Amino acid sequence: MKTIEFKLTAFTWIIITLAVTAWVFILPLQAVATILVVQLAGLLYVKHDRMTLAAIGGLAVFTGMMVLLQLLFGSSLEVSLTGGLRMLVMTMAFLCMLATTRIQDIAKTLVDRFHLPVEYAFMLTTALRFVPNFLEDSAITLDAQSCRGYSNRGSFLKHMVSYVVVIRPLVMRAVAKSETLALAMELKGFGKNTYKNMPQEPLTIVDFLALLLVVFLSSYPFWAKLLK
Amino acid sequence: MENVISFKNFYFAYSKSGLVLKDINLNIKKGSFTVVIGPSGAGKTTLCKAITAIVPFYMGGSYAGEVQVLGESTKGKRVSDLALKVGLMLEDYESQLVSLTAGEEVAFSLQNHGFPPEETQERVQKALAEVGLPGRESYQLDELSGGQRQRLLLATIMAVHPEIIVLDEPVSAMDPEGAEELYALLAKIHQDFGTTIIVVEHRVEFVLPYMTDIIAVKEGQIVAAGTCEDVVEKIYTEPGLQVLLPELWQVKCSLQARYGEHLSLWRKLSEAADELRVKGFKGGEEA
């Protein structure tokens, strides 16, 4: 992963991400569209691997589905597209944060500065740590199903059904593993001290500049009125 | 010699089970390399959990008697405090690796227990070097092979400088080369630091060169416990336990029984071949 020339701390990124979710509603549409362009350009500059492209694609598809849903429920094209744009920009903000910031730093910031309980914060790390294993295990269970004569040929729907049959064994396995994990965490002394001694990222001038920009953009409703 | 672990009339049952451990009276000596053998379901894993206070205090259940670790009862002890003195590697060691990079994994326990950053960093560096993964602090977990991840867990254990390390079937999934390497590493730790090693193992041929003591468990009870020299013959006569001994020792006991002649407790194949040759054994027709 290439680091950006200016590195922002997890704290700044969280603030930016939260701010963006507000901006999609308070800034004019052209601004929101510009933000999307900045996000895409920035993200692809930093990380243009298959996974990132797949994630962007996934978000685009999801947004498309939401737009269609709104249309089906009777909203006008303009309203649906606007809603879609807003949703896309919000989710892209999270993606940008996750692409540029380590999850451990995000977790620590959430505990230190946002007072999130340590158990929830550590779930972020746990998810990233164990989800790949879980996916590998799922692949084996699907293979086992296949080897017993359950054909994967046929409609997309049939494909989906085959995944459903496999969910129960996987959930039970996840429960068993989480018991061992809980024990492991207990053995390691996990608790309120966990994030205290982890290295803290210091805020730099770049962070302050970014935060200033955030304040500026967030107060748009006020100075927009002044300019009129 | 001093006992680091003592069981006194210890009984234990899980919340919904019958008695898993019955009347355990056991002493494990400081600095020993003890191997726990027994059929599946005999209670070996539960014994490991009792040593680390996971049972009965973390997992619940009913018990009687006492387990002492380094002279103190495990009663009232927090599992995480005891973990600073007794390191534990479970059979499902993958679930014991909770962080995203090697350095963070080794530092985790230390940070949780309030070690200052400089000392943490130093211990992490040393521990990784000791297990043969020097300088790998920034490696992501999935950049390490299975054997390396196991050694990473060992580094995590080593970083707190425990006096005792307990391992539950550490090499069950490994190829022979990997198994040999892990036990060579454990033997080195045993020798360099005098750490007491307790390991539950089925593949006893890999611990043969290093083990000093054996504990044989069957149906929740201790059938034999003591130095290898003292208990080998007793275990050999126990039905169901004979096949759990290292094959070299099964050969020794079998030939001893037939010829009435004492043979040494061989640690290596070459020792066995040499002694048998010197004593006039030859290959021949079925006796």
Next chain:
Amino acid sequence: MIEAKDINFAYRRGVPVLKDIECTIKDGEFVALLGHNGSGKTTLSRLFMALDHPRSGQILIDGKDIVNLEPADLADKIGYVFQNPDLQILADTVFDEVAYGPRAKKLTEANVKTQVEAALAAMGLSSLAGGYPRVLSFGQKRRLGVAAALALNPRTLILDEITNGQDAAEQTRMMEYLKAINEERGVTIILITHDMGIVRRYAKRTLVLTDGELVFDGTPQDLFEGGEHLEAWGLRRPVVSALGANFGVSAATVDELCAHLVKGDECDEDD
């Protein structure tokens, strides 16, 4: 009959995992597939089951190329048992677990019952038919995995490291069941394992892979007693073979070895 013709395989990243593999496994054989971790043995067995397809070369099952087939198509010819028994449990009772395959193949309930009962009997699990699979002991779960694969009456069983993590008595039990299936029903057994003692006691043929290449194809006796450089392949001699080799004794078990080790007369001073 399974034939591998000039097989080459690599995962997406391009590092070759199998190179120019050529071998034939005939019906009724008891083959051990050996090699260090990462040597390609599991990969090769997956190719036999159409879980993956080779980059070049052909896999022929009974003379037919399986390149367009998927594992479900082969389920009644080859049974595949994975290493982790928990990941293969798909049903709520032991009976339903074993019945999964026959039901997936749309057999009549009467036929399902017959085949399930036969499979359970072959693996010594008949008394547990109504039970919940997850409360079985580890060894029983392992045997359940084999029974589930047997339920479709395949001609071949591929077993990936199914003796790991079990005590000697359970290992022997599993292997004796497999031996009976092989000898009485003529089922071909392809066993992936690290346990050299088991290979010597039960396998009739060994295939050794190292770094993706087939380096040995012969009997266990030839492998362990023929002066091959096993260590270079990541293998070790079983204790009984290695000790026996010092005295010219070819033995598979401790009892066999001890029976053939004879103490010379008192007056025999030197060898």
